[in-house]
Amino acid sequence: MSSVRIPIKCLTSQDPGFRETLLSSLSLPMADDEAIDAAVVRILADVKSRGDEAVIALTHQFDRLNVTSVAQLEISRQELKLAYDTLSAEQKSALDVAAQRVRAYHERQKIEAGCHSWEYEEADGTRLGQKVTPLDRVGIYVPGGKAAYPSSVLMNAIPAKVAGVKEVIMVVPTPDGARNPLVLAAAHLSGVDRVFTIGGAQAVGALAYGTQTIPSVDKIVGPGNAFVAAAKRRVFGLVGIDMIAGPSEILVIADGTSNPDWVAMDLFSQAEHDELAQSILLCPDAQFIEQVQVSISKLLPEMPRRKVIETSLTNRALLIQVEDMSQACEIANAIAAEHLEICAAEPRKWADMIRHAGAIFMGHYTSESLGDYCAGPNHVLPTARTARFSSPLGVYDFIKRSSMIEVSEAGAQTLGAVASTLAHGEGLQAHARAAEMRLKTVL
Amino acid sequence: MSSVRIPIKCLTSQDPGFRETLLSSLSLPMADDEAIDAAVVRILADVKSRGDEAVIALTHQFDRLNVTSVAQLEISRQELKLAYDTLSAEQKSALDVAAQRVRAYHERQKIEAGCHSWEYEEADGTRLGQKVTPLDRVGIYVPGGKAAYPSSVLMNAIPAKVAGVKEVIMVVPTPDGARNPLVLAAAHLSGVDRVFTIGGAQAVGALAYGTQTIPSVDKIVGPGNAFVAAAKRRVFGLVGIDMIAGPSEILVIADGTSNPDWVAMDLFSQAEHDELAQSILLCPDAQFIEQVQVSISKLLPEMPRRKVIETSLTNRALLIQVEDMSQACEIANAIAAEHLEICAAEPRKWADMIRHAGAIFMGHYTSESLGDYCAGPNHVLPTARTARFSSPLGVYDFIKRSSMIEVSEAGAQTLGAVASTLAHGEGLQAHARAAEMRLKTVL
Numbered sequence: 001m002s003s004v005r006i007p008i009k010c011l012t013s014q015d016p017g018f019r020e021t022l023l024s025s026l027s028l029p030m031a032d033d034e035a036i037d038a039a040v041v042r043i044l045a046d047v048k049s050r051g052d053e054a055v056i057a058l059t060h061q062f063d064r065l066n067v068t069s070v071a072q073l074e075i076s077r078q079e080l081k082l083a084y085d086t087l088s089a090e091q092k093s094a095l096d097v098a099a100q101r102v103r104a105y106h107e108r109q110k111i112e113a114g115c116h117s118w119e120y121e122e123a124d125g126t127r128l129g130q131k132v133t134p135l136d137r138v139g140i141y142v143p144g145g146k147a148a149y150p151s152s153v154l155m156n157a158i159p160a161k162v163a164g165v166k167e168v169i170m171v172v173p174t175p176d177g178a179r180n181p182l183v184l185a186a187a188h189l190s191g192v193d194r195v196f197t198i199g200g201a202q203a204v205g206a207l208a209y210g211t212q213t214i215p216s217v218d219k220i221v222g223p224g225n226a227f228v229a230a231a232k233r234r235v236f237g238l239v240g241i242d243m244i245a246g247p248s249e250i251l252v253i254a255d256g257t258s259n260p261d262w263v264a265m266d267l268f269s270q271a272e273h274d275e276l277a278q279s280i281l282l283c284p285d286a287q288f289i290e291q292v293q294v295s296i297s298k299l300l301p302e303m304p305r306r307k308v309i310e311t312s313l314t315n316r317a318l319l320i321q322v323e324d325m326s327q328a329c330e331i332a333n334a335i336a337a338e339h340l341e342i343c344a345a346e347p348r349k350w351a352d353m354i355r356h357a358g359a360i361f362m363g364h365y366t367s368e369s370l371g372d373y374c375a376g377p378n379h380v381l382p383t384a385r386t387a388r389f390s391s392p393l394g395v396y397d398f399i400k401r402s403s404m405i406e407v408s409e410a411g412a413q414t415l416g417a418v419a420s421t422l423a424h425g426e427g428l429q430a431h432a433r434a435a436e437m438r439l440k441t442v443l
Numbered sequence: 444m445s446s447v448r449i450p451i452k453c454l455t456s457q458d459p460g461f462r463e464t465l466l467s468s469l470s471l472p473m474a475d476d477e478a479i480d481a482a483v484v485r486i487l488a489d490v491k492s493r494g495d496e497a498v499i500a501l502t503h504q505f506d507r508l509n510v511t512s513v514a515q516l517e518i519s520r521q522e523l524k525l526a527y528d529t530l531s532a533e534q535k536s537a538l539d540v541a542a543q544r545v546r547a548y549h550e551r552q553k554i555e556a557g558c559h560s561w562e563y564e565e566a567d568g569t570r571l572g573q574k575v576t577p578l579d580r581v582g583i584y585v586p587g588g589k590a591a592y593p594s595s596v597l598m599n600a601i602p603a604k605v606a607g608v609k610e611v612i613m614v615v616p617t618p619d620g621a622r623n624p625l626v627l628a629a630a631h632l633s634g635v636d637r638v639f640t641i642g643g644a645q646a647v648g649a650l651a652y653g654t655q656t657i658p659s660v661d662k663i664v665g666p667g668n669a670f671v672a673a674a675k676r677r678v679f680g681l682v683g684i685d686m687i688a689g690p691s692e693i694l695v696i697a698d699g700t701s702n703p704d705w706v707a708m709d710l711f712s713q714a715e716h717d718e719l720a721q722s723i724l725l726c727p728d729a730q731f732i733e734q735v736q737v738s739i740s741k742l743l744p745e746m747p748r749r750k751v752i753e754t755s756l757t758n759r760a761l762l763i764q765v766e767d768m769s770q771a772c773e774i775a776n777a778i779a780a781e782h783l784e785i786c787a788a789e790p791r792k793w794a795d796m797i798r799h800a801g802a803i804f805m806g807h808y809t810s811e812s813l814g815d816y817c818a819g820p821n822h823v824l825p826t827a828r829t830a831r832f833s834s835p836l837g838v839y840d841f842i843k844r845s846s847m848i849e850v851s852e853a854g855a856q857t858l859g860a861v862a863s864t865l866a867h868g869e870g871l872q873a874h875a876r877a878a879e880m881r882l883k884t885v886l
Contacts, residue, residue, distance in 0.1 A: 028681075094864035097857075105571055113573065114557020114839070128548055128819050130556065133798045135832050149869050182868050218832045237687060238471075240832035244680060262880050268873035304872050347849065355576045359846035365855035365881050366848055369874035373862040376571050377846035389578050389661045389683035391844035396557070401834040403802035403820035405809055406790065412808035414540075419816040421537035425625050426592050429747050430711035431812035437705050438808050 005297050006313050010289075012321040013331065025318060026335060027246050027278055027384045033226060040201045040230040047205030052212045058202040063175045065197070070213035075184065075195040083184035091182065095150065098374040099189045102154050105376030106162040110395045115163065117404075125408030126415075130401045134164035135240075137215060138398060139207035140192070141222035141232075142183060144173035144199055150186035151372060155379050155393065156222045157190035163398035168192050169217055171207065173199020199224075204231035208239045221393065223380075242393060246384040247276035250368055251337035251357075253328045254292075255344035256285035258364050263343055264295035269369050270339065271312035272305040278316040280335065282328040289319050329353035336387040339368045358387045412438040448740050449756050453732075455764040456774065468761060469778060470689050470721055470827045476669060483644045483673040490648030495655045501645040506618045508640070513656035518627065518638040526627035534625065538593065541817040542632045545597050548819030549605040553838045558606065560847075568851030569858075573844045577607035578683075580658060581841060582650035583635070584665035584675075585626060587616035587642055593629035594815060598822050598836065599665045600633035606841035611635050612660055614650065616642020642667075647674035651682045664836065666823075685836060689827040690719035693811055694780035694800075696771045697735075698787035699728035701807050706786055707738035712812050713782065714755035715748040721759040723778065725771040732762050772796035779830040782811045801830045855881040 009025070011018060046054040052070045059065050059073065067073055084092065109115075119129025140156045143149070153170070160168050170187055172180075174197040187195055196214060198206060204224075210216030219240035220232060232241045250270035254263055267279035283289050296313070300306050322328045329350050332340060336356035344350055347362035354360060358381030361368055372379045380393035407415060416435040423432035452468070454461060489497040495513045502508050502516065510516055527535065552558075562572025583599045586592070596613070603611050613630055615623075617640040630638055639657060641649060647667075653659030662683035663675060675684045693713035697706055710722035726732050739756070743749050765771045772793050775783060779799035787793055790805035797803060801824030804811055815822045823836035850858060859878040866875035 090864055091868060094861045094868075097861045098865060108561075108563060108571075109573065112557060112559075112561035113844070114555060116555075118551075118555040120551060126818075128551075130552065130820075130835075131794075131797075131803070136798070151865060151869065237827070237829065240829070259880075262877070265873060265877040265880055269871070269877045272871055272873040299876075303876075305870075309873065351574075351847070354574075354845070355579070357845045359848060360574070362847070362849040365852050366850040367855075367859075367862075367877040367881060369866060369871075369877045370850055370855065370858045370862050371846070371848050372874060373865045373878075374858050375569070375848050375850060377573075377848055381846070382843075384680070386680065386683075387843065387845070389843055392573075392846050394844070396839075400825075400830065400832055401556070401837070402797070402800045402830070403814070403824070403835050404794070404805070405802060405814050405818050405820055406805040407809040407813055407818060409808050412810075412813065415813045415817050416810075418537045418540045419810075419813050421533055422541060422594060422816045423812060425534060425537075426594065427748075428712070428715055428812075430708060430715040430752065431815060433742075433746075434705070434708040434712045434810040434812045435816075437702075437708055438810060 005293065006300065006310060008293070008313050008317045008319055010319045013323055013327060019334070022331070023334070027249060027276070033230070036226050037230050040227055040234060043201040044205040044231060044234055047202050047211070048209045055198060055202055055206050055211055055214070058200070059198050062200055063173050065174070065177060070196070070211065073197050075197060080184050080188035080192070080195065083181040084188040087181065087185055095185060095189055098151065099154050099158065101374050101376040102158045103162060106159045106395050110162055113394060113396050115395050115399050119404060122411065124410040124414070126411035127404070127406040129404040131404050132399050132401055134399050135218045136165070137167040137169065137217045138165045139217035139220040140168060140170045141203065141220060141224050141228055142170055142172040143224055144175060144180070148180040148183050150180070150182040151379065152223060153183055153186035153192070154190055157187070157192050159378065159393060159395045160398045161191045163395045165398050167194070169207065169215065170195045171198050171203040173197065173203070201227045201231035204228060204235060208235035221397070242380065242397060243382055243386060243390055247278065248273045249278045249337050249383060250339040250341065251280045251282065251332055251335055252341045252343055253325070253332060253350060254281060254283045254288060255325055256283060256288040257345045258343040260288065260291035260295040261299060262364065262367070263292050264299055266341055266368055267296070267313070267317065268299070268303060268309050271309040271317065272303070275308060275311045276316065277312050279313065280318045280320065280337070282320050282322050282331055284322050284324050284328065286321050289321055293319070325350055326353065332357065336385045338381045338383045338387065341366070341368055356387045358382045358392055413440060448736065449743065449753060451736070451756050451760045451762055453762045456766055456770055462777070465774070466777070470692060470719070476673070479669050480673050483670055483677060486644040487648040487674060487677055490645050490654070491652045498641060498645055498649050498654055498657070501643070502641050505643055506616050508617070508620060513639070513654065516640050518640060523627050523631035523635070523638065526624040527631040530624065530628050538628060538632055541594065542597050542601065544817050544819040545601045546605060549602045549838050553605055556837060556839050558838050558842050562847060565854065567853040567857070569854035570847070570849040572847040574847050575842050575844055577842050578661045579608070580610040580612065580660045581608045582660035582663040583611060583613045584646065584663060584667050584671055585613055585615040586667055587618060587623070591623040591626050593623070593625040594822065595666065596626055596629035596635070597633055600630065600635050602821065602836060602838045603841045604634045606838045608841050612650065612658065613638045614641050614646040616640065616646070644670045644674035647671060647678060651678035664840070685823065685840060686825055686829060686833055690721065691716045692721045692780050692826060693782040693784065694723045694725065694775055694778055695784045695786055696768070696775060696793060697724060697726040697731060698768055699726060699731040700788045701786040703731065703734035703738040704742060705807065705810070706735050707742055709784055709811055710739070710756070710760065711742070711746060711752050712810070714752040714760065715746070718751060718754045719759065720755050722756065723761045723763065723780070725763050725765050725774055727765050727767050727771065729764050732764055736762070768793055769796065775800065779828045781824045781826045781830065784809070784811055799830045801825045801835055856883060
C-alpha cells in the first residue's frame with residue numbers, strides 16, 4: 001500500500017498577507033453560467049406555456065423516459081411503501097432511527113424557534129401580535145442518478161411536515177428509469193404526499209407554475225445541479241426557495257488532544273463529496289498538524305473514493321497553524337464554515353466564541369457524519385460564508401407570519417394623531433385622512 | 444366640486460371564469476428588465492474593482508454631487524442629531540411615539556418569535572440545540588428624492604438594532620444635495636451607526652463588496668427603484684437581502700357594517716402610493732359596495748394626490764361582490780394580500796379563517812395607515828402574493844442560527860452504527876469510517 005504524501009496547502013496565521021490568502025482560498029457563491037441560464041429560461045417558458053406536454057417531451061429528452069401522460073411519471077404511495085417494506089432489516093432500522101431523531105429535533109425546534117402565534121393587549125384595549133401559519137404546499141427537489149441521497153429526503157421533507165405543510169410534492173429524476181429504493185423508502189417514512197420522476201429545470205418549472213397534472217407549490221427546496229439552481233433563482237418571487245447550495249465545506253479546530261486519524265477521516269468525509277469540496281484544519285500545535293498529515297497519507301489508500309478525496313485535498317484543503325485556540329475561533333468567524341468541528345478537550349469554551357457557522361460539532365465523539373445522517377439537526381446548511389446571514393434549513397422555513405393589528409377606539413385616538421402628523425410629513429394625505437376620520441374630534 | 448364616478452372594475456364571485464379573471468388581475472412579482480439589469484452589472488463591476496473612485500464618479504453622474512472623497516458623502520452622527528433636534532415639537536413627538544412603539548413591538552417579537560438559543564440533553568448525555576446570533580453588520584437602503592419616507596428608516600433599522608446588530612449602515616441618495624431632515628432624524632432615533640449619501644446600484648455594490656471607506660455588510664434591506672432591486676438580486680448570495688417589494692396592495696373585506704367613507708379612504712391610502720398600487724374590496728352587500736362608490740366620488744376631489752389615486756383605482760382596483768363573508772375569506776387566501784383589512788362587526792371570527800396575508804387589520808378603527816406609521820408591527824410586508832410563503836420584516840431577519848451538536852461517547856456508539864449503515868447506502872465510505880472509528884468495538 002503506497003503512502004504518498006498529498007501536497008496540501010499549509011499556512012500559518014503569521015504569514016504576511018495571511019487573511020487575504022485565506023479569504024481568496026474560500027469557496028464563493030455559485031456564479032451564474034450564462035449558457036445554462038439561457039437554456040433554463042427556454043425550458044421554464046416551455047413548461048409554463050405547454051404544461052404536461054413540455055414535461056413529457058423534456059423528460060424524454062433528458063432522462064430518456066417514454067410516457068404519454070404525466071400521470072405515468074407519478075409513483076404511487078403503495079410503491080413508496082413497498083420500497084420501504086423490501087429494505088434489508090438493517091437499512092430499515094437505520095432509516096427508522098434517523099427519521100425518528102430528525103423528527104424529534106425538529107419538533108423541539110418548532111416549539112423553541114418561535115413557530116407559534118402570539119398576541120398582547122395594551123392598556124387601551126389595542127391588540128398586537130403575529131399569526132403563524134404553515135405553507136400550503138411545498139416542492140422538494142431530490143437529485144437522482146449517481147448522487148442519490150435518501151438522507152436529503154428526510155432532511156427536507158420532515159421539517160415541512162413538522163411545520164404542518166399539508167402537501168409535500170417530491171420530484172426526483174430517474175434517468176433511464178433507474179429508481180433508488182432507499183430514496184423512495186425515505187419518501188414513505190417522511191410522509192411525502194406525491195412523487196413525480198422528473199428532474200432538472202423542467203421539474204422546477206412544473207412545481208412553480210403547475211401543469212395540468214402537477215400542482216403548483218408555494219416553495220421549492222432541495223439541492224440540485226447548476227440547471228436546477230438557475231431555475232430556482234429564476235422562479236424565486238413567484239415561489240419561495242431555499243438557499244442555493246455551493247460545494248460542501250468542513251472546518252476543524254483542533255487543540256491537539258484529538259486522535260489524528262479521526263481528524264483526517266473527518267476531513268476526508270467532506271472531501272469525498274466532490275472535487276470542489278473544501279476541508280480546512282486550524283490548530284495551534286505544529287506537531288499535531290504533522291500527525292494529521294501522516295494519518296492522511298496512511299488512510300487515503302484504503303478509501304474507495306480516494307481519487308475525489310485526493311483532488312479535493314490537493315486543490316482546496318488548507319492546514320493552518322494558528323497562535324492559539326482563541327485565534328482559531330476568530331479565524332473561524334471570518335470563514336463562517338458550513339460545518340465546524342471543535343475537536344478539543346473543552347469544546348464549549350471555544351464554541352462560545354463562535355458567531356458564524358452552519359453547524360457546530362463539539363467534542364471528539366461528534367463526527368460531522370453523525371450530523372449528516374442521524375444526530376437530528378438538519379444537514380442542509382449555509383455554504384460559501386453565507387452562515388454570516390443565514391441558518392440551517394428548519395421548521396421556520398416552512399411557516400410564515402402575518403402581523404395582527406386590532407386598534408381599539410381609544411387607541412385610534414392617540415395613534416391617529418401620530419399617524420396623521422407623520423403621513424403629512426411624507427406627503428401622503430389619504431393616509432393622514434384615513435387616520436383622522438377615526439378621531440372623535442375630527443382634525 | 445365635481446363628483447364624477449370613477450370607472451372601477453366590478454366583479455361578482457358568480458361571474459363565469461371569476462377566479463381566472465381575479466388571479467390575472469393581481470400584481471405579479473417584478474420581472475427583470477434586461478436593459479436595467481445590464482446597466483446594473485456594469486455598475487456593480489465598476490464598484491467592485493474601483494471602490495471609492497467608482498462611488499464618487501457614479502454619485503457625480505447620477506446625483507450631481509461633487510466630492511473628492513467618499514468621506515465627504517458621510518453624514519456625521521452630530522448632523523443626524525441636529526436634524527432631530529431641529530424638528531417641530533409635533534413632528535418630534537410623533538416620531539418619538541412611532542419609534543418607541545415599533546421598538547416595543549419588535550422587542551416582544553424577539554422574545555416570542557424564537558430569537559433565542561436553546562438546547563436539550565438526551566439520556567445518554569448527547570446535547571442538541573441551536574445557537575442564535577445577530578448579524579454583524581447590516582446595510583439599509585432608504586430611497587431619496589420625491590418619495591422620502593422616514594417611517595421606512597424606523598421600520599428597517601429598529602428591528603436590526605433590537606436583534607443586536609452591532610453596526611447598521613444606511614445609504615440614502617441625495618440628488619443635487621437635497622437632504623430630508625425627517626429621514627435623518629429617523630436615522631438618529633433608530634440608532635443607525637453610519638449614513639452615506641449614495642444611492643442606486645452603486646450603493647448596493649458598495650455595501651455588498653465594501654470599498655476603502657464603506658465597510659461591507661452581511662445583509663442589505665430596504666426598498667428601492669428597479670436599479671436597486673436588480674442590484675440586490677445580483678449580490679444575493681454574497682450578502683443576504685430582504686424580499687424584492689412590488690407595488691403596494693390593500694384588500695378590504697367588509698361586512699357592510701362600516702362607514703363607507705372610511706373604507707373609501709382606506710382604498711385611497713394604497714392607491715395614492717403610485718399608479719400601480721392595487722386596492723380591492725370584497726363585500727357580500729351590493730348596497731354597501733354602491734355606498735363605497737359614492738364615497739369615492741365624493742372624497743376624491745379633495746385629495747391632493749387625486750391624479751395618482753384616480754389612475755390607480757381605474758386601472759387596478761376591483762370591487763367584488765361575494766356570496767358571504769366565508770367566501771370573502773376564501774378569496775382573500777387566494778389573493779394573499781400585503782394588507783388585509785377586515786372591516787366587520789366580528790373581525791376575529793373572519794381573521795381565524797385567513798391563512799395568507801402580510802398584515803391583518805381588524806375592526807373599524809384599525810385603518811391600514813395606523814399600521815404604516817405607529818401601531819408597532821412592521822410596515823415592510825410581502826407583496827404580489829408572496830405572503831403565501833414569506834413574512835413581514837422582523838427581528839428574525841437579522842439573526843441566524845447555528846446547529847449545536849455534542850454527541851457523548853455513549854451516543855456515538857448508537858448513532859455511529861446508524862450513520863455507518865446509511866453512509867454505505869449512499870456510497871460515502873469516509874462518512875461511514877468517520878463514524879465507525881468512534882465505536883469502541885470497531886466495525
